[in-house]
Every structure is written in C-alpha cells, then in structure tokens.
Amino acid sequence: xxxxxxxxxxxxxxxxxxxxxxxxxxxxxxxxxxxxxxxxxxxxxxxxxxxxxxxxxxxxxxxxxxxxxxxxxxxxxxxxxxxxxxxxxxxxxxxxxxxxxxxxxxxxxxxxxxxxxxxxxxxxxxxxxxxxxxxxxxxxxxxxxxxxxxxxxxxxxxxxxxxxxxxxxxxxxxxxxxxxxxxxxxxxxxxx
Amino acid sequence: xxxxxxxxxxxxxxxxxxxxxxxxxxxxxxxxxxxxxxxxxxxxxxxxxxxxxxxxxxxxxxxxxxxxxxxxxxxxxxxxxxxxxxxxxxxxxxxxxxxxxxxxxxxxxxxxxxxxxxxxxxxxxxxxxxxxxxxxxxxxxxxxxxxxxxxxxxxxxxxxxxxxxxxxxxxxxxxxxxxxxxxxxxxxxxxxxxxxxxxxxxxxxxxxxxxxxxxxxxxxxxxxxxxxxxxxxxxxxxxxxxxxxxxxxxxxxxxxxxxxxxxxxxxxxxxxxxxxxxxxxxxxxxxxxxxxxxxxxxxxxxxxxxxxxxxxxxxxxxxxxxxxxxxxxxxxxxxxxxxxxxxxxxxxxxxxxxxxxxxxxxxxxxxxxxxxxxxxxxxxxxxxxxxxxxxxxxxxxxxxxxxxxxxxxxxxxxxxxxxxxxxxxxxxxxxxxxxx
Numbered sequence: 089x090x091x092x093x094x095x096x097x098x099x100x101x102x103x104x105x106x107x108x109x110x111x112x113x114x115x116x117x118x119x120x121x122x123x124x125x126x127x128x129x130x131x132x133x134x135x136x137x138x139x140x141x142x143x144x145x146x147x148x149x150x151x152x153x154x155x156x157x158x159x160x161x162x163x164x165x166x167x168x169x170x171x172x173x174x175x176x177x178x179x180x181x182x183x184x185x186x187x188x189x190x191x192x193x194x195x196x197x198x199x200x201x202x203x204x205x206x207x208x209x210x211x212x213x214x215x216x217x218x219x220x221x222x223x224x225x226x227x228x229x230x231x232x233x234x235x236x237x238x239x240x241x242x243x244x245x246x247x248x249x250x251x252x253x254x255x256x257x258x259x260x261x262x263x264x265x266x267x268x269x270x271x272x273x274x275x276x277x278x279x280x
Numbered sequence: 281x282x283x284x285x286x287x288x289x290x291x292x293x294x295x296x297x298x299x300x301x302x303x304x305x306x307x308x309x310x311x312x313x314x315x316x317x318x319x320x321x322x323x324x325x326x327x328x329x330x331x332x333x334x335x336x337x338x339x340x341x342x343x344x345x346x347x348x349x350x351x352x353x354x355x356x357x358x359x360x361x362x363x364x365x366x367x368x369x370x371x372x373x374x375x376x377x378x379x380x381x382x383x384x385x386x387x388x389x390x391x392x393x394x395x396x397x398x399x400x401x402x403x404x405x406x407x408x409x410x411x412x413x414x415x416x417x418x419x420x421x422x423x424x425x426x427x428x429x430x431x432x433x434x435x436x437x438x439x440x441x442x443x444x445x446x447x448x449x450x451x452x453x454x455x456x457x458x459x460x461x462x463x464x465x466x467x468x469x470x471x472x473x474x475x476x477x478x479x480x481x482x483x484x485x486x487x488x489x490x491x492x493x494x495x496x497x498x499x500x501x502x503x504x505x506x507x508x509x510x511x512x513x514x515x516x517x518x519x520x521x522x523x524x525x526x527x528x529x530x531x532x533x534x535x536x537x538x539x540x541x542x543x544x545x546x547x548x549x550x551x552x553x554x555x556x557x558x559x560x561x562x563x564x565x566x567x568x569x570x571x572x573x574x575x576x577x578x579x580x581x582x583x584x585x586x587x588x589x590x591x592x593x594x595x596x597x598x599x600x601x602x603x604x605x606x607x608x609x610x611x612x613x614x615x616x617x618x619x620x621x622x623x624x625x626x627x628x629x630x631x632x633x634x635x636x637x638x639x640x641x642x643x644x645x646x647x648x649x650x651x652x653x654x655x656x657x658x659x660x661x662x663x664x665x666x667x668x669x670x671x672x673x674x675x676x677x678x679x680x681x682x683x684x685x686x687x688x689x690x691x692x693x694x695x696x697x698x699x700x701x702x703x704x705x706x707x708x709x710x711x712x713x714x715x716x
Contacts, residue, residue: 120403120446121468122360122486128468129451160469167470167629170410170452186372187571187619188529188605224454224623225372225571226411229529229603230536239413273293273379274536277558 099175101145106153110134114153124154128164132171141172169223177212177219179257182236185222188229192278197233198222200247204254217258231275244278283541286515288503288523289496290539293383299418301425304386310431312502316394317439319505324398328501330509332521337366337457337494338570338601340520340588349481350399350489362490363396363404364466365498368450368457370409371570372623373603376525376537377495381408381415384499385422389432389445391498394505396443399491403444406495407462410451419447454627458675459492460484461629472631473675494601496525516542520587524599528554530606531561542587549586550606561608565692569600571620572680574687597687613695617688618646624681632673638665639681649699656700663689663710686710 106114114134118127131154135146142150142165144158151161165171172180181201185194198220202208205218212219228234231243242253256262287293297303304310316324329344350361365388369377381388392404408416423445426432434442448466455461456471463485465471484490500522504512513521520542526549529535533555540549546568550556557563563578568591576584580595588599607616621643630636645662648654666685669678689696690710697704 120444123468125468126466126486129449129465133449133451154468156468164468164470168410168451168453185619186623187567187616188373190616190619191530191605191607191611224626225370227369227375227378227409229373229375229605230527231375232529236411241411241414271382272536273383274534274538277533277535277555 100143101139104139104145104149106149110138111153118154125156125160127154128156128161129168132161132165136172141175178217179237180219180221182221182223182226184224184226184228184232184234184236186225186229188225189232189234192232194222194233196247197235197245197250200250201235201254204250218254230273244275246278283544284515285540286523287539288512288515289380289387289499289525290383290537291503292387293379298383299385299422301386301422301429304384308506309386309502310390310426310437312505313390313393313431314437316397316505317437317441321398321400324394324505327504327509328398331504331512332509332519333497333500333504333512334520334588335494336496336500336524336601338371338572338598340599343493343497346481346493347395347399347491349479350491351482353400356489359488360403361399361401362485362488363392363399363401364459364462364485364490364492365392365404365406365495366457366459366462366492367406367408367412367415367495368462369412369495370454370457371572371601371603372620373527373529373567373570373605374601375527375529376602378412378415379537380495380499380525381412381419385419386426387499387502388419388495389423389426391501392445393432393436393443394501395491395493395498396445397441399489401491402442403446405466405485406445406447407456407466408447408449409456410449413449416447416449423447453629454623455629455675455677458677460675462492463490470629472629473677475674517585517587517589519589520599524586524602526553526586526602526604528604528606530604531557531608531611532606533558540586543590544586546581546584546586546591549604550581554604554606557606557608561610563606564609564611565607565613567603567605567607567684568595569598570603571605571623572683573598573600574683575691577691612650613688613692614646614650614699617684618643618650620684621646621681624677628677628681632678634669635673635678635681638669638678641665642681642685649696652699652701654700656697656702656705659689659696659700667711 117130118124139146147161148158151158183198233245234243292298292307325347333343334340396404450456453471456465458473460474461471480490516522523539523541526538538553566576566581574597576595584590584594591597625639625643628635628639645658666682670682693704
C-alpha cells in the first residue's frame with residue numbers, strides 16, 4: 089500500500105513444505121477457480137496460519153505450489169495489510185482508529201493498551217505475547233471503540249473490558265466466544 | 281415516525297438460531313429458490329427490473345438493468361458467466377453486510393443462487409474482507425448445510441440445475457470493495473482496479489461476463505421472487521423503492537443497523553432510531569452514506585430524506601452505502617477530516633499518480649492544519665489538490681478521497697480558516713482552481 093513499503097523479510101523459515109493433507113486441501117481449493125493463480129490468497133492464508141508469517145521461504149513455496157513466479161506472490165503478499173511480512177507476538181492486537189471509532193474514543197483505548205502492555209504501537213511485549221498496532225476501519229463502526237485480536241472482534245471497549253481481555257489471554261483463559269455483542273446489531277452508546 | 285417499517289432484509293434477524301438451515305427454512309428460506317428455478321431466467325431479471333431495486337453497495341445502479349448487460353449465450357460463445365457477491369464492506373461507517381451474513385446467511389446463499397440462475401452463472405463467489413474470518417466461518421457452515429441438503433452444488437432441488445457457491449477471503453485492502461479491484465484480487469493478483477470499459481458484465485472475472493452485487497442487494501432478491509415487484513414498489517419512494525439498511529455510528533445514543541423504507545426523514549432516523557444526540561449536545565455535521573460522500577450541515581439534515589434523490593438535491597451528497605456518521609458540537613472537523621484523509625492515503629492502491637500522491641499531500645496538509653501549523657495558502661492548496669484528483673483516476677477512489685475535502689471546505693470553511701488564524705476570505709471560492 090502507498091507510503092508503507094514493507095521491510096523485506098530478513099529472517100527465514102528455512103526449508104518449508106506442505107503435508108500431504110495440506111497439499112490435497114490446496115488442490116481442492118484450486119479446483120474452485122478456473123486458474124491456479126486465483127488460489128494465491130487462500131494459499132497465502134493457509135501458509136500464514138501454519139508458519140505464523142510469510143518469509144521469503146514461505147512465499148517461494150506458495151509460488152512453486154501454484155506455478156507462479158515468486159515475484160508475483162511477493163507482489164501480492166506485500167499489497168495486503170493482513171498478510172504478515174514479519175513475525176508478530178502470539179497475539180496481534182489491532183485497534184481501529186478510523187473516524188467512527190475515533191469519535192467514540194479510539195485514542196483513549198490505544199493509550200490504555202499501551203499502558204497496560206507497557207509497549208508503544210508497533211512493538212511486541214518482551215515475553216513475545218502481544219503486538220500492538222492501529223489499523224483502519226474494520227466495519228465495526230456502531231460498536232466502537234473496538235479491536236481485533238487475531239481473528240476475533242472485541243467491541244464496545246472500555247478500559248475495564250481491556251484489562252479483562254488481556255488478563256484472560258495472559259493467564260491462558262480467554263473470554264468465551266462468541267461474545268454477546270457480536271450477536272447484536274444495535275448498541276446502547278457507552279456514554280449514556 | 282409513524283410509517284410502516286416492513287422487514288425485508290431483517291425478517292429473520294433475532295430468531296434463535298436464524299443462521300441455521302432448519303430455522304431459516306422454517307421461516308421461508310429457499311421457497312423462493314424453488315419457485316425461481318421453475319421460472320425463465322429472463323423472467324427473474326424482469327421482476328428485479330420492475331421492482332426498481334438499486335444496488336446497495338453505494339452506487340445505486342438499478343440491479344435488473346445491470347443483470348441485463350450480460351451478453352446473451354449466442355454472443356458470449358462458450359465463456360462461462362460468473363456471479364460475485366461483494367462482501368468486502370470496507371467503506372468507513374458501513375457495517376450492515378456483516379450483520380446480514382451473521383444473522384441470515386441462508387438469505388444470501390438463496391439470493392446468490394437465484395441471481396446466478398437469472399444471469400446464467402454456474403459459479404458464484406462471495407468475496408469477504410479478510411477481517412471477516414469469523415463471518416466467513418459462519419457462512420461456510422451455512423453453505424455446508426445447504427450443500428448437504430441439495431440446495432447448492434449439483435442438481436439443485438432435483439431440477440438438474442448446477443450452481444456452486446464459494447467463499448473467498450480478502451486480506452486487508454479497502455480498494456477491494458471497488459468491483460474491478462475485487463476481480464483483480466479474486467484472480468489472485470494485487471487488488472488494483474481496471475479501466476472501464478469493458479465493464480465486468482461483458483468482461484469481468486477471468487475476462488468472462490461477470491455480475492458483481494452487494495450482499496444487501498442479493499438478500500432482497502428472494503423476497504422479490506416471493507412477493508413480486510409491485511409489493512416492493514409499494515415501499516419507499518417512486519425512484520428509490522424498497523427498504524435499506526442504515527449503519528449508524530458516531531455521537532448518537534443508539535448506534536446500530538436499522539432497516540427503514542427509503543424516503544424516511546433523516547432527522548427521524550437521527551432522533552428516533554438512533555435515539556438522538558447525548559444530553560446537552562447539538563448537531564454539527566453528518567456524513568450520510570459512508571466516509572466518501574460529501575458532508576451535510578444540520579440544516580440539510582433537517583430537510584433531507586433517506587433516499588438517492590433527496591440527499592443529492594438537498595445537500596449535493598449521496599446515499600452511498602447508507603453509512604450514517606453523526607458528529608456533535610464537540611467534534612473538531614479539521615481533525616475529523618484529517619482522520620479520513622489518513623485513511624485514504626493509507627488505502628490508495630498506488631496505481632494512479634493523482635490519487636497515490638494527492639491523498640498523501642492532503643493528509644499532510646490537514647495534519648499541519650489540525651496542529652495549527654498551516655496557513656490560509658495551505659487551505660487553497662488543499663482545495664486544488666482535491667479538485668485535481670477528482671475524475672482523474674482509473675477508479676472512483678480518487679473522487680471518494682476528494683469529495684470529503686471539497687465538501688468540508690465548502691460547508692465549514694470557518695473551521696478551517698479559523699485553524700489558520702484568519703477569517704474566511706471574502707473571495708474564497710471552494711470549487712475554484714481546477715485544472716479542468
């Protein structure tokens with residue numbers, strides 16, 4: 089994306105390969121599309137879930153699997169913000185800071201998270217557990233302020249709620265899913 | 281307001297287990313599919329045309345007319361036709377599609393199947409934004425149930441008709457909500473828009489005829505088949521028939537998604553559905569259709585109704601995706617606009633220079649202005665940059681980034697000049713100095 093050239097991955101995974109099961113799954117995905125290239129995003133997602141992030145080694149494997157030039161897979165991987173070109177902590181915390189969330193206190197949420205985790209934006213906690221980032225709109229505008237931790241949305245955040253969420257993850261007992269707010273589509277404003 | 285509020289899109293929302301096949305079928309799901317598969321495809325397109333349904337993704341283009349652009353079999357040769365559902369939902373202020381799928385995935389699957397049959401597609405893809413992994417999981421589960429029940433895949437309902445529906449997950453890029461960028465992304469490339477023409481209906485995914493429809497649009501289709509075009513036309517206004525989902529956010533007591541007939545007074549939406557502003561607050565501005573559309577003043581809000589025509593006539597703005605963002609008197613509009621331009625600068629795909637460079641310039645000027653470090657000359661530069669992006673890019677992103685700037689400067693000039701420490705000049709021309 090413009091203005092955000094990612095640093096080339098400077099560490100690698102070394103030799104990487106798919107299991108037979110994964111290879112079969114990839115063929116199943118490829119069969120849904122008229123071209124193998126169309127499976128680039130699904131296979132990059134599979135790779136990221138397996139290896140945590142996309143090093144050159146992983147991108148080359150994906151390219152080979154799909155019969156694409158490595159440069160093309162690199163071009164795709166670097167275009168999308170959710171595809172990680174560098175490793176992150178065990179949990180990636182992404183706080184939305186676009187207008188609707190900003191209007192209802194996204195900055196306070198980010199400030200609280202920084203204090204709670206003892207890190208700045210873009211940093212990972214020394215124990216390697218949490219990485220904190222701010223991101224653009226996540227389509228959760230009515231239930232802001234909100235953050236995404238890995239695949240999960242945490243909405244209508246307050247400092248107390250953040251403490252409970254982080255403490256839960258730290259102690260290995262995350263809050264149960266789905267959380268009630270995900271099932272609702274109207275919300276009482278936090279302020280009222 | 282005391283008008284009927286029929287529930288078309290939200291009819292199964294709130295039912296216990298509404299996302300499961302059993303509950304959805306108990307409440308009517310797939311009955312329209314059964315009926316549609318006995319109809320001629322052209323008859324289905326005619327119903328959609330007659331209903332006046334307009335695309336709910338933002339552009340408001342008549343859905344049936346769009347379907348009619350697919351070349352007939354004798355003209356397209358052996359090329360397959362594709363249906364794509366746009367579930368990228370990336371416009372700031374918009375969060376309705378997520379709840380559409382979450383609460384009623386079978387309505388979307390049924391809508392995809394009927395639309396695919398109407399346009400002659402044997403394959404449909406539902407493209408969801410990468411962050412909607414949790415939504416995709418629920419939709420995949422619904423698809424698996426439907427496939428198991430013989431509703432998706434081969435020989436649907438014993439009719440001999442084959443239509444497959446697949447989900448496809450994006451990976452974080454606003455631009456993939458633009459239909460040609462979505463197609464680039466689906467094809468396995470970077471999500472960069474393509475020049476039109478050719479339009480996707482003629483040459484879209486994998487250079488084959490392709491129809492791209494929004495989630496909300498497709499979810500209306502089963503209802504249209506069940507109740508007919510006239511019933512739909514009886515709701516809403518003459519030019520904007522039916523209901524629409526409004527995603528309401530910002531400084532309101534009850535943010536959320538509301539289904540209302542088009543033509544509903546904007547002020548009633550704000551005061552009734554949204555519960556009004558917080559105590560002691562007054563209205564400063566509203567963005568009525570997602571972050572890309574021009575901003576509205578309180579006076580305009582009081583006069584407009586929620587439909588494609590009124591918002592344009594009253595305020596020169598657009599209904600867009602129905603993302604309704606409310607800002608009260610606490611809002612620093614310079615900071616709000618700077619926030620939006622940071623978004624656009626971040627999300628520009630980088631393909632066209634005016635957009636790639638211009639969004640960054642606009643953001644940096646606004647940042648300096650918000651910090652009190654800019655002058656009145658910077659405001660003129662800001663205006664000129666915006667005017668020179670609009671209509672000079674491959675896709676509509678450029679205009680989407682320019683319109684907020686142009687409208688904020690036009691409708692709230694005192695906020696911006698005030699930040700530069702001067703009064704609004706007598707000869708200030710908000711739309712001047714375009715290189716056109």
